[in-house]
Amino acid sequence: MPPIPGSGLAKGLAVTLRTMTKKTVTEQYPDAQPELPPRTRGVIGLFEENCTVCMLCARECPDWCIYIDSHKETVPAATPGGRDRSRNVLDRFAIDFSLCMYCGICIEVCPFDALFWSPEFEYSETDIRDLTHERDKLREWMWTVPAPPALDPGAEEPKELAAARKTADKLAARQETARQEVAQATERHADEQARAAERPTRPMGDSKQQTDQPRTDHPRPDRNQPYPSPKPDRPEQEGRE
Structure with missing residues (x-):
């Protein structure tokens, strides 16, 4: 069937009207x-x-x-x-x-x-x-550069992120262990200071009084008594030349 004369022009005008x-x-x-x-x-x-x-x-x-x-x-x-x-x-x-x-x-x-x-x-x-x-x-x-899009809910985590997270977890664990050790050492030091403060201390005058008192455990010898004579020497062996 031959095209109707003017049909192409009509289609073009229809597109123009829709766009307007x-x-x-x-x-x-x-x-x-x-x-x-x-x-x-x-x-x-x-x-x-x-x-x-x-x-x-x-x-x-x-x-x-x-x-x-x-x-x-x-x-x-x-x-x-x-x-x-x-x-x-x-x-x-x-x-x-x-x-x-x-x-x-x-x-x-x-x-x-x-x-x-x-x-x-x-x-x-x-x-x-x-x-x-x-x-x-x-x-x-x-x-x-924009950030990469988020992964799908069922997608696997990239190996780079998993390795980086593993390293970060190890570092955090080491830091936590070091912090606990420092806290324990500080607590022990505080306990030692508290125990040292609770110990009874000797008054300052006691040491002087004890120094002035005479000692009774080892009596001093009397100067008027003569000194004990020394022990005699062992007899010489007979037949000694």
């Missing part, structure tokens, strides 16, 4: 900030402490817009007789957002959670060279 009766959704940016969804891909933030310079993000980036420089340094052994080990130290981490297509592959492949999405998008520049953000600028974006 609806409320407008235009947001007056920048006077009014838009409400962005929680997983908005605005800019990438770097958590430098987690970066191990594994280079996975730079190798997997399809635009080659991630630049990483590092050097190796020797770490002495932690125990006597142990072997020294070497580690990579990050010197430069930069992302050129003039080339980035916001695919998020670098964030997905990072095994140490060093890269995160931030919903911030107001970082336009008049010079294209300023769109290359160094690690200091990337670190500042971390303050705008």
Whole structure:
């Protein structure tokens, strides 16, 4: 059946009439900030402490817009007789957002959670060279990264949180044990002081009176009596030459 002449125009006018009766959704940016969804891909933030310079993000980036420089340094052994080990130290981490297509592959492949999405998008520049953000600028974006969503009620707790909670519980137990030991030592010291205060003390005059009194347990010899004669020597053996 051939189309009725003017049917397309009628459909278009119908869409226009339906749209005219609806409320407008235009947001007056920048006077009014838009409400962005929680997983908005605005800019990438770097958590430098987690970066191990594994280079996975730079190798997997399809635009080659991630630049990483590092050097190796020797770490002495932690125990006597142990072997020294070497580690990579990050010197430069930069992302050129003039080339980035916001695919998020670098964030997905990072095994140490060093890269995160931030919903911030107001970082336009008049010079294209300023769109290359160094690690200091990337670190500042971390303050705008939203908190992760809550887990489902039946989901398992992440291993990192379980390990951190276990370490915190051990530390709290040690602190509680140390606090109890200090409290017990303080209580024992207070008891000893209380017992020492309850002991009867000798008056100050008693010692002088006892010193002035003559001793009766060992009588002093009379000076008028002669001293006892010494014992005679043993007789010499007969036949001694």
